[in-house]
Amino acid sequence: VLDFVYEKYGRNRVAMIATLNTFAARGAIRELGKAFGLSSAELSDITKRLPWGKLGDLQKTMQKYPECRDLPLDKEPYKTIIELAYKIEGFPRHLSIHCGGVVIAPGELLDMAPLQLSAKGIAITQYDMYDIAALGLVKIDLLGQRGLSTIGDAEAFAATAAGAKIEYDYNDLTTFDMLRQGRTIGVFQIESPGLRSLLIEMQPKTLDDITLALALIRPGAAESGMKKVFLERLAGERPVEYPHQSLEPILKETLGNIIYQEQVLRVAEAMAGFSPGQADLLRKAMTKERDVKEFHAFLDKFMNQATARGVPYLKAREVFALLTKFAGYGFCKAHAATYAMLSYRAAFLKAHHPVEFMAAMLNNFAGYYAPFVYADEARRLGAKLSPPDIDKPSRLCEVDNGCLRIGLAFVKNLSAETIDKTIAERAKRPFVSLADFLARVHPGKDEAISLIRVGALDFLGETRPSLLWYMKLYGEKILRHQPEAFSLGELWAPQLQFAPGLPDYSLAEKLAAEQEILEMAISCHPTELVAESDNCTKSIELSGRQGKDVRIVGLVVDRKRIKTNGSQLMVFLTMEDSQDYFEVTVFPEIYRKFGARIFRKPILEVTGKAQNKHGVLTVIANNLRACA
Known part of the structure; x- marks a missing residue:
């Protein structure tokens, strides 16, 4: 749509609108900390x-939030920061x-406003x-x-795999069974912890049930x-x-509750004989920014017309109070139904083409969770994860016979220029050595080291420490020269025979490199390397432990802090x-x-009691131990 707008009206008349980002607490401390030489x-x-938000009174913040109590903010350099x-x-x-x-324009x-090019060239x-x-210009919202x-x-990945x-x-x-189990990580609009729990409680059987859950x-x-x-x-x-x-x-469909905005309109029509247009004006008059005079005029009209239709005065007043309460909260059913249709399609794809769906999820950098959650x-x-591969x-990520290969875009700090050059050079002919790759692509030193550490050059048959040794020995020399300034075969081949046979990274070292550079785990799930206490429960065993004390180890993927009624x-x-x-x-x-x-700490051992409420399994924690 944006391309259409640019082409129709001309790039000299169209621009995206800027927003002015300002320093809040986290950003101010982070930028100043960099100036003071602190590491990321x-x-x-x-x-x-x-x-999140403003700094406010830090002493009160440190008292209020347990995780802030031991912050060294009264010591240098943090005090000055x-x-x-x-x-x-x-x-x-x-x-x-x-x-x-x-x-x-x-x-x-x-002629009307100053412009600049963004990093994306827009x-x-x-x-x-x-x-x-x-x-006097008009802002138009074109939301992606x-x-x-x-x-x-x-759909494209799945069609290629299925041939149709x-x-x-x-x-x-199969799709509805997955929805009823709340297995909707990655599914449009219904993947948050709250909605997954709601789906388990509601046990949806139709699209209307999904619509209701979204509202x-x-x-x-x-x-x-x-x-x-x-x-x-x-x-x-x-x-x-x-x-x-x-x-x-x-x-009836909402069990006596007013949940949709459309229900507000229909109640006004059924009880007071309002026309659809009058009912919509009533709904608008009931919003938080209500006009008091207009609101009371609608109240009088509703009461007069409802009682004229035989509704007792007190009952009409009760219904009007309900409408007033829910009109500002009701969600548009048409909106929810549209989302429900898209949610179902995403769920269908995940249920029947899971690897292809998760690859698409990663490639669009979308969703409620961080990318590592979708990789896990x-x-x-059933996907076999593999690291980026310059061969x-x-x-972006690709799927090949159940193998999900992570794309080069996920390598932290790897430039678009290096990615494009790698793809272009490999299209000409294969890379035969580290030296060949360095000379033809000319990546930055840190880029090359990152690619080696995550396994992007494993196809060469050398261990990662050996490749890093080569990089230190002659790689930096290559990068200091123009690619055409030497002959690789003559200049660098003699040095290769002196490379020691260094053992490869351990599984823990590979995992650490992946988490640092790709921000996801490829070799195995991080909890697989944790030494568990005796009698630890696995997640799939929780359903059989209802009402019992459990000890379980897990990786934290989401935290939501709320206030109780007190x-x-x-x-x-x-x-x-x-x-x-x-x-x-x-x-x-416990908090x-x-x-x-x-x-x-990303990995915790939780001790507590397994609880089942309306089908939703939860561990009520009474102790938390850091594992990593």
Whole structure:
């Protein structure tokens, strides 16, 4: 769509709109820390424990959040860094690109606003959307959706593997079975811990059930108590009741709850005889930014027309109060239904073409979780993961007979220029040695070392330490010369015979290199190298341990800190081992005791009780031990 806009109106009249990124707490400390010579690892250990947002009162923050209590912020150089961070907080950091904002000028855009090229080569305005509006120009939102690209790429991968176009069955038993188990990591819109748990509780059987789940998960549904009431009614713990018998046909699908915006309209039509247009005006008048005079005019009209239709005054007033409560929270059913259709397609692809789907998920850098989670899920679904390979170079991940090969784009700090040159040179002829690769592609020294460490040159038949030894011996000399300045066969071949036969990396060393450079585990799941305590439970065994004490080791993949009704902090963890993922609840007392471990250590041993509520398995933690 963006290409169409640029072509139709001309690149001299179209630009993306900039946003002005400013320094908040984490960014200010990180940038100042770099200036003070601190390493990325040191800075990450500090900043990842701080809450998002402004610095505020750090003493209160350190008292409030257990993971912040031992931060060395009163010692140098952190003390000075914090003092300076307060001074630059809120200052502009850099221009970024608005997620979808585009401006189209009636004439030359440069005559109206300054422009600059982004790192991606796209022209952006140096003004943000407010300044653009002040100039009299119109901001148009053209929002991209990576979920659509993921589905499209997965369809292409799957069609290639199957030799036929993918046809969707919207009543597929395998897909719905996967949905009912909450195995939706990577699936558009329904992969978060909250939605996976909701799917398990709801046990969806139709697209309408998925639509309902997407509406129920919205913050308004939870905050208003609507979600809780619905689930209790679904489980038979509370009777299904309707505000008035005339509303049963409208509210039956949502068990007597007003969940969709469309239901607000239909209730007003059924009870007070409003026209569809009047009902929509009523809905708008009930929003948080309501006009008091307009609101009371609608109240009077609703009451008069409802009582004229035989509805008792108190009952009409009760229904109007319900509409007022839920109108601002209700979710548009048409929107939810569209998302549900896309969610189902993604789920269908994952259920029937899991490796191809997870490759597409990685390639689009989409989703709720970090890429390593999708790589781990691909392994669990039967994929054989392999590292980037310059003998079969590709920018993105590729699938070949069940093998998912990671693309060069996942190698940290590997430039697009080096990736393109590698692909172009390999297309001409194979690389026959490290020297051949270095001379023809001319990567940066650190780029070459990273490629060696993650196994991208394993096809040469040398161990990674041997290749690093070659790199130190003559690789840096090659990179200091122009490629055409020497003959590889004559100049460098004699030195190769003196290379020692160095043993290869251990599995732990390979895993460490992969996690550092690719930010994912290729050789094995990280928990497989952890020495477990006696009687440890595996994730797939939790269902048989309901109500019992368990000890389980897992990698933390998501943390969600919330406040209880008593305003105390607690944490929900999503964790995984090599076989499955599982949820852990950390109540306030345990969080206060072990909070630092939760946010600093990736692998934890959790001791607690396995609980099953409405089919959702959770470990209620009473102890957390850091494993790595």
